[in-house]
Each structure stands twice: as structure tokens, then as C-alpha cells.
Amino acid sequence: MINNEHSADRAQDVASREALLAELARVLPVEALLSADEDLKPYECDGLTAYRALPWAVALPQNEDQVVAVLKVCHARQVPVVARGAGTGLSGGATPVVQGVVLSLAKFMRILEIDPLARLARVQPGVRNLAISEAAATYCLYYAPDPSSQIACTIGGNVAENSGGVHCLKYGLTLHNVARLRVALMNGEVIEIGSHALDDPGYDLLALMIGSEGMLGVVLEVTVKLTPKPRTAQVVMASFDSVIDAGDAVAAIIAAGIIPAGLEMMDKLATAAVEDFVHAGYDLTAAAILLAESDGAAEEVAEEIATMSVLLEQNGARQLRISQSEAERLKYWAGRKAAFPAVGRITPDYMCMDGTIPRKHLSHVLTRIAELSAEFHLRCANVFHAGDGNLHPLIMFDARNPGETERAIAFGAKILELSVDVGGTITGEHGVGIEKVKQMCVQFSREELDKFHAVKAAFDPLTLLNPGKAVPYPRHCSEYRLTGSAK
Amino acid sequence: MSDGIEEFRSRILERKPLRLRGGGSKDFYGGPLQGEMLDTRGYSGIVGYEPTELVITARAGTPLAELESALATRRQVLACEPPHFGAATVGGVVAAGLSGPRRATAGSLRDYVLGVKLMDGEGRELNFGGQVMKNVAGFDVSRLIAGSLGTLGLILEVSLKVFPLPVAEATLRFELPQDRALDAMNRWAGQPVPLAATCWQDDVLTLRLCGAQAAITAACENLGGERIAEPDATSFWAALREQTTAFFAGDAPLWRLSLPSVTPPLDLPGSQLIEWGGAQRWLRGAGDVASLRETAAKAGGHATLFRGGDKNGGVFSPLPPALMEVHRRLKQSFDPYGVFNPGRLYPEL
Numbered sequence: 001m002i003n004n005e006h007s008a009d010r011a012q013d014v015a016s017r018e019a020l021l022a023e024l025a026r027v028l029p030v031e032a033l034l035s036a037d038e039d040l041k042p043y044e045c046d047g048l049t050a051y052r053a054l055p056w057a058v059a060l061p062q063n064e065d066q067v068v069a070v071l072k073v074c075h076a077r078q079v080p081v082v083a084r085g086a087g088t089g090l091s092g093g094a095t096p097v098v099q100g101v102v103l104s105l106a107k108f109m110r111i112l113e114i115d116p117l118a119r120l121a122r123v124q125p126g127v128r129n130l131a132i133s134e135a136a137a138t139y140c141l142y143y144a145p146d147p148s149s150q151i152a153c154t155i156g157g158n159v160a161e162n163s164g165g166v167h168c169l170k171y172g173l174t175l176h177n178v179a180r181l182r183v184a185l186m187n188g189e190v191i192e193i194g195s196h197a198l199d200d201p202g203y204d205l206l207a208l209m210i211g212s213e214g215m216l217g218v219v220l221e222v223t224v225k226l227t228p229k230p231r232t233a234q235v236v237m238a239s240f241d242s243v244i245d246a247g248d249a250v251a252a253i254i255a256a257g258i259i260p261a262g263l264e265m266m267d268k269l270a271t272a273a274v275e276d277f278v279h280a281g282y283d284l285t286a287a288a289i290l291l292a293e294s295d296g297a298a299e300e301v302a303e304e305i306a307t308m309s310v311l312l313e314q315n316g317a318r319q320l321r322i323s324q325s326e327a328e329r330l331k332y333w334a335g336r337k338a339a340f341p342a343v344g345r346i347t348p349d350y351m352c353m354d355g356t357i358p359r360k361h362l363s364h365v366l367t368r369i370a371e372l373s374a375e376f377h378l379r380c381a382n383v384f385h386a387g388d389g390n391l392h393p394l395i396m397f398d399a400r401n402p403g404e405t406e407r408a409i410a411f412g413a414k415i416l417e418l419s420v421d422v423g424g425t426i427t428g429e430h431g432v433g434i435e436k437v438k439q440m441c442v443q444f445s446r447e448e449l450d451k452f453h454a455v456k457a458a459f460d461p462l463t464l465l466n467p468g469k470a471v472p473y474p475r476h477c478s479e480y481r482l483t484g485s486a487k
Numbered sequence: 488m489s490d491g492i493e494e495f496r497s498r499i500l501e502r503k504p505l506r507l508r509g510g511g512s513k514d515f516y517g518g519p520l521q522g523e524m525l526d527t528r529g530y531s532g533i534v535g536y537e538p539t540e541l542v543i544t545a546r547a548g549t550p551l552a553e554l555e556s557a558l559a560t561r562r563q564v565l566a567c568e569p570p571h572f573g574a575a576t577v578g579g580v581v582a583a584g585l586s587g588p589r590r591a592t593a594g595s596l597r598d599y600v601l602g603v604k605l606m607d608g609e610g611r612e613l614n615f616g617g618q619v620m621k622n623v624a625g626f627d628v629s630r631l632i633a634g635s636l637g638t639l640g641l642i643l644e645v646s647l648k649v650f651p652l653p654v655a656e657a658t659l660r661f662e663l664p665q666d667r668a669l670d671a672m673n674r675w676a677g678q679p680v681p682l683a684a685t686c687w688q689d690d691v692l693t694l695r696l697c698g699a700q701a702a703i704t705a706a707c708e709n710l711g712g713e714r715i716a717e718p719d720a721t722s723f724w725a726a727l728r729e730q731t732t733a734f735f736a737g738d739a740p741l742w743r744l745s746l747p748s749v750t751p752p753l754d755l756p757g758s759q760l761i762e763w764g765g766a767q768r769w770l771r772g773a774g775d776v777a778s779l780r781e782t783a784a785k786a787g788g789h790a791t792l793f794r795g796g797d798k799n800g801g802v803f804s805p806l807p808p809a810l811m812e813v814h815r816r817l818k819q820s821f822d823p824y825g826v827f828n829p830g831r832l833y834p835e836l
């Protein structure tokens with residue numbers, strides 16, 4: 001479908017594209033339709049830069065009617081549509097489909113309503129994650145899921161990926177913090193899913209929509225739940241001589257009945273990259289650093305920090321530092337939150353993996369990753385949402401060296417398979433996108449994948465919204481099977 | 488145990504309507520019970536429990552009570568407090584998707600579902616989700632199954648996220664008329680108060696706090712009210728969860744209104760009990776179906792005929808056509824021969 005060799009096909013493509021552009025021009029203002037190559041270029045990839053493609057056009061509608069009109073045009077002409085937020089996604093979810101339209105929601109930047117009594121905010125999909133918390137701050141409320149990209153990423157993208165953040169262990173993922181969506185289906189029909197009540201009659205379509213990678217509908221409006229700001233928060237930073245000890249400390253904290261507000265780990269390589277970037281005073285000699293946060297009433301935080309400190313020491317922490325001010329707390333977190341860009345500074349390119357594993361397999365998985373790193377001759381730093389088992393190995397490579405991108409992709413694939421082998425999943429929060437679509441064949445059987453296709457078809461019978469992402473077709477799996485590991 | 492599975496499969500492959508049933512504790516709930524009974528209770532047992540990973544996995548027929556006592560040995564709980572209403576099984580709990588008193592603050596049953604193993608209408612075993620807390624591989628089918636009333640497939644096994652038992656609890660009582668109680672519940676929910684559950688009835692608001700000892704002590708001082716002694720408090724919340732209080736006794740139809748928590752007091756015929764900070768309102772009385780549904784819809788919610796009454800008017804609020812169309816397609820894909828619990832959720836499914 002993509003690389004047409006025959007010139008007759010090419011001529012036909014040109015004609016189809018011209019016809020599409022003409023129709024889109026009728027429903028969009030001039031400035032809202034991009035089609036020149038240099039204008040399309042900024043949209044050729046998302047945060048996963050190893051995959052790029054130029055779409056036929058980019059539409060930047062300014063209101064709901066225009067979105068609906070674009071969808072209707074594309075539906076009638078059977079042209080694929082890829083919704084796009086800020087393009088910070090790390091799995092290629094927003095990578096354009098060649099011969100398709102990118103539908104950017106960047107103009108949908110309004111916070112429509114904040115209801116402090118109901119603790120709800122109704123916002124447009126292009127609103128940045130952090131902007132919601134900033135707007136809610138007047139009421140001492142905030143939007144809890146805090147992806148490290150929160151300055152840039154949009155709530156529409158968060159909904160599509162079911163994004164998480166360092167505080168999700170205690171406060172939940174996007175899924176747990178969204179009440180209602182207004183959604184345009186591919187045929188242009190607009191529906192509401194969820195409500196401002198706590199549940200809805202019928203199937204839980206909200207659960208299906210969240211994390212659906214822009215494949216079921218275009219999100220036009222999101223109502224998020226707001227959480228009261230805790231009175232205080234404090235974080236302990238602990239250094240360990242081994243990642244195994246650090247993992248044991250995490251288990252001990254949870255076994256003691258504590259759900260920390262944040263529980264994060266970085267290995268030595270990640271810590272070094274981060275320290276160089278933010279100068280937070282991390283212990284550069286430690287094999288692993290653990291950040292454990294407590295929030296709540298002052299007495300509660302004091303009690304929890306004391307208990308966690310004892311447990312950390314009992315499990316081999318050789319140095320503990322407790323944040324003594326809000327500024328210091330934020331500094332400790334700044335490094336963790338900047339881990340990806342920090343690693344980005346020490347390597348020309350990197351790929352971020354996202355498996356979740358049962359935590360008891362942490363040491364096995366990290367050992368294996370170190371072995372693979374040696375085998376593939378590529379460095380790998382590890383950042384870990386330790387509380388919930390979500391591991392981000394950051395594979396460093398240089399795309400300019402021939403073959404190195406392929407090697408990084410192959411290394412990544414091994415890590416994904418490893419995550420499945422130990423009973424985990426190939427993606428905890430970044431989505432499958434194009435990056436991991438083949439490894440879906442490792443995690444799911446043919447029948448299970450068929451069901452995913454059926455779910456998509458229930459919303460988008462012509463398979464026009466973000467086609468080819470997230471759910472592989474049998475042919476992907478048979479190709480992958482030839483190389484080894486699919487079910 | 489694979490025997491159980493094979494038996495289920497052969498029943499399903501007969502392509503005749505089946506009425507999936509665990510302990511029968513929710514027989515009262517939903518549309519008419521149709522089809523031949525398929526009892527899941529033989530397929531039982533906790534398959535895995537990892538307290539430090541906060542996850543438990545059990546077969547569908549496992550009694551909820553058994554699961555909860557396993558959790559209790561490690562001081563853990565299902566924080567959404569799903570009601571038993573009798574000899575509930577884990578599969579039935581997930582299929583019904585009901586949550587208890589802590590729902591508004593701790594989250595719903597669906598929030599705690601991590602994975603489901605299902606047998607579809609063609610006898611295929613399918614796994615969705617898993618045993619880990621964060622998982623976005625594929626559409627979130629395991630949570631779609633929660634609350635689907637067994638209409639999409641036979642639940643074989645489920646993995647649930649568990650939480651620590653709160654260290655401390657306290658229950659406070661206030662004399663407040665409905666409008667002021669609603670206002671208070673919503674205001675407190677917007678403050679960093681360790682609120683766990685609320686219940687208003689007959690001008691009395693009861694409040695449950697859960698959390699660290701220090702937080703509870705501080706909150707009790709700040710909020711005031713009358714502190715209820717612990718044994719009484721525990722039985723009060725247990726009775727509310729299981730609907731064994733006087734309010735729920737007798738044969739009058741029981742309606743459940745699910746509404747935005749800030750909905751002002753509704754003038755409806757019959758007596759009301761309010762939970763979930765105002766978001767769940769129970770109504771006893773034979774109200775007119777159409778006007779109840781309209782009132783709920785106007786407020787932005789929906790009304791369910793939860794127990795008793797005349798089910799001919801539909802148990803659940805009807806869906807808009809576009810949503811029903813999506814439902815029908817999902818049903819068609821998971822259960823093409825209409826085997827599972829036909830009509831239990833909607834006559835069309």
C-alpha cells in the first residue's frame with residue numbers, strides 16, 4: 001500500500017491527493033491546512049524519531065465543526081486520519097500514515113470550566129497536562145497524573161496513551177482520573193462517553209477509550225478529576241550499593257502497608273547523566289538511587305518518612321537524605337523528571353523502553369539487560385517506576401552510524417520480550433504505537449489480537465483512524481514468527 | 488482444573504443461551520435471568536497472591552469471602568469494598584462491577600481490575616491485561632468486562648490490585664439537613680482530609696475517615712462532630728455495604744441514582760439515602776420510571792432499578808443510539824451466538 005512502484009498508481013495518488021486537498025480546503029480556513037513539504041516536515045514523527053513519514057496533509061482545525069468536517073471528508077474518501085497532540089509520544093502513536101491526514105488538536109487549548117466544588121475540570125484536548133494543575137491551583141486542587149513530559153504533552157495525548165507519572169502509584173493513572181470524554185467517531189458522529197457521575201449504564205467504554213492510542217475516536221473534550229493538594233510532602237533519597245537491595249527496600253516499604261506518593265529508582269548511568277544536567281547532589285557512587293515520597297498532613301508525613309527511613313536502612317541503604325524544604329524536594333524530583341532529556345544529552349539518539357515487570361524479577365531483568373547491552377554494544381541507562389514495576393531502559397545509539405538504529409531496535413525488542421517472559425507487559429504507559437506492534441504478537445495470541453481488531457471495528461468499521469498502529473495484523477506476526485518468538 | 492474449563496467450553500459450544508452464575512448473590516440485579524444455568528463455583532481457588540506486588544489472582548468461582556480473608560492475613564484489602572450480598576464469587580463481583588462505601592475516594596471495582604481471563608462465545612480462552620499494575624498493551628478489555636454482567640463472556644480468572652488495610656479509622660456523625668450535608672461532603676472532598684466514605688440519611692451525616700493515625704487524629708479535631716465508637720462504626724459501614732440496614736429492608740422498589748456529586752437535593756417520592764459524597768442516591772418507593780430517568784438525566788446521571796419493582800420499564804437507563812450501536816458490535820464480536828446472559832444488561836444484548 002505504501003511504496004507504489006508503478007507510475008500509474010503514482011499518478012492516481014497525485015490525483016487523489018489533489019482531490020482531497022481541494023475538499024479539505026472547503027471546510028478549513030487557509031491557515032488550518034498544511035500541504036507543502038516544508039510545512040509537513042515538523043509532523044513527520046513524534047518523540048520516537050527512528051520512524052518518520054510525511055502525510056498528505058496536516059489539518060489544524062480550530063473548532064469542533066471543523067474536526068467533524070475533516071473527518072467526514074476523510075471518511076467519505078477513505079483516507080486515514082492520525083490525531084496528534086504535542087507529538088511527545090514515545091511509541092510512534094502519532095507518526096503519520098503516508099497517504100493520510102494528520103489531525104492536529106493543537107488549537108484546542110482552552111480550559112472550559114473548573115468546578116472546584118465538584119473537583120472537575122472540563123478542558124479541550126490540546127490543553128497541556130501541567131496547565132490544568134496550574135489553573136486549578138487557585139482552588140488548592142491539581143490534576144494528579146504527572147508524566148515527566150507534563151510541560152509539553154496534551155491531555156488528549158494522555159488519554160490516548162493512559163499516561164502515568166511518578167505519583168501514579170498512589171493517585172492512579174489517566175484512567176483513574178478521567179470522568180468524561182467528548183469524542184468524534186471516524187464517521188463524524190460526536191458522542192459522549194462517561195459522565196460527571198461516578199459510573200454509567202452499559203459497558204465501560206471509557207476504559208476502552210483511555211489508552212486506545214487514537215484508534216477509536218478523536219477526543220474533543222476531556223473532563224478530568226481534580227485532587228486536593230496535600231498539605232505537605234517530603235522525599236527521602238536513598239543510595240544503594242546494589243539494585244537488588246534497592247528492589248528489596250521497595251518490597252519492604254509496600255509490605256509495611258505504605259503506599260508512597262512516589263517511589264522511583266535510577267541506576268548509576270542514569271544518575272550520572274541526570275546529575276550532570278540538574279546538579280541535585282545525587283550520589284554518583286551508588287549503584288542505584290531510590291526516591292520515596294510521602295505526602296499528607298505534617299504529622300502523617302513525619303511518621304511515614306520515619307518508617308520508610310528505617311526500612312530503607314534495614315535493606316542496605318548506605319546513605320539517606322531527606323528533603324528539608326519544598327525547594328529541595330523539587331530539586332530531588334527535577335533530576336528524575338528530566339531523566340530522558342538528561343540521557344539525551346550524553347548520546348546523539350536514544351530509545352526509551354517501557355515494559356512493566358513483576359518487581360520480584362527486577363534483578364534478573366536488569367542483569368539480562370546489562371548482558372544484552374554488552375552483546376549489542378550499546379549503552380543502556382535504567383529509570384524505574386519502582387513502585388509499580390514500570391521499567392524504562394534508555395538505549396543509547398547514534399543514528400548516523402550505519403546499522404546502529406537497527407541494532408537499537410533489535411536490543412529494544414529483546415527487552416520487550418524479556419518483560420513478557422517474566423510475566424509482565426511490553427508497555428506500561430507509552431503505548432504500542434508502531435514501535436512495539438510486532439511484539440504484540442509475543443504478548444497476545446492470534447485470537448486475542450482478533451478481539452482487539454473487533455474492538456476497533458466497533459468504533460471505526462473502515463479502519464481509518466490511526467490504522468496499522470498498536471494491533472498487528474496476522475502478517476506482522478508471521479513475519480515476526482520467522483525470527484523467533486511470537487505466540 | 489482444566490476439566491472445568493473443558494466442561495465450560497462444551498456448554499458454550501452448544502450455542503444455547505446460558506445464564507452464568509456464581510453464588511447467585513446478584514440474581515436480583517439486572518434484567519431477566521434467561522438460559523440454562525452454568526455454575527462457576529467448581530472453578531475456584533486463589534491462583535497467585537503477591538502482597539508486595541499488590542496483586543491477587545483468583546479463579547472466577549472463588550468466594551469473595553475467601554479472597555478477602557487471604558488478603559486480611561497480610562493486612563490488605565479490596566479498597567473498593569465490593570458488596571457480597573450473599574455468597575458472592577470473584578467472577579460475579581467483577582461481572583456485576585459494583586463498589587461499596589469507599590468508592591468515591593478509593594475508586595471503583597473496575598479501577599482495581601488488572602487482568603481477566605475470559606472464554607468467549609466460541610469457546611476460546613483469552614487473556615487481557617495481566618498481573619502488573621501498569622499495562623497499556625492493547626485495548627483495555629479487562630476493564631470493559633468489569634460491570635458487563637456476564638454478557639461478553641465467561642470470566643475464568645481475574646487479577647485485582649489490592650491495597651494496604653488503612654492503619655487507622657474513625658467515624659464521625661453530624662446532624663445536617665440534606666442540602667447542607669451535600670455541600671459539606673463536596674467541600675471536604677476538595678480538602679486534604681483522609682475521607683473514606685460518607686452516608687446521609689434522615690438528616691444525619693456519617694463520615695468515615697481512613698489513613699495514618701496522625702492524619703485521623705488531626706482530621707477528627709478539625710471536623711468536629713460526634714465520634715462513633717469503633718465496634719458500632721465497623722458494623723454501620725458493613726451493614727451499609729451489604730444493604731442490611733432498615734432503609735434497605737422490605738419489598739418497596741430500590742432505585743439507584745448515579746449523579747454528579749454536586750447535584751442539589753432531588754425532590755422525589757419516597758425516602759432517600761445518599762452515599763459517595765452525593766454521587767450515589769438510593770431511593771425507596773415506586774416512582775414513575777420515566778420521570779425518575781428524566782430527573783437523573785437532567786442532572787447528568789442515570790437511574791437503575793436496583794432491586795425489586797417492575798422491570799418492564801428497563802433496569803438500566805437506555806443508551807443513545809450511537810452508543811448502543813457500539814455495544815451491539817462488541818457483543819457480536821465476543822458472543823456471536825448470543826450465548827451469554829441474554830437480556831441481562833439490555834434486551835438488545
Ligand SMILES: Cc1cc2nc3c(=O)[nH]c(=O)nc-3n(C[C@H](O)[C@H](O)[C@H](O)COP(=O)(O)OP(=O)(O)OC[C@H]3O[C@@H](n4cnc5c(N)ncnc54)[C@H](O)[C@@H]3O)c2cc1C
Pocket residue numbers: 046047082083084085086087088089090092093094105125146147148149152153154155156157158159160161162163164165166213214215217218219220340341429430466
Ligand atoms: C521527555 C519525555 C518524558 C516523558 N515522560 C512520560 C511519563 O513520565 N509518563 C508517560 O506516561 N509518558 C511519558 N512520555 C510520553 C508522552 O509524553 C505521553 O505519551 C503523552 O501522553 C503524549 O501526549 P502528546 O500530546 O504529546 O501526544 P502525541 O504524541 O501527539 O500523541 C500520542 C497518541 O495520542 C493520540 N492523540 C493525541 N491527541 C488525541 C486526541 N485529541 N484524540 C485522539 N487521539 C489523540 C495520537 O494519535 C497518538 O496515538 C514522555 C515523553 C517524553 C518526550
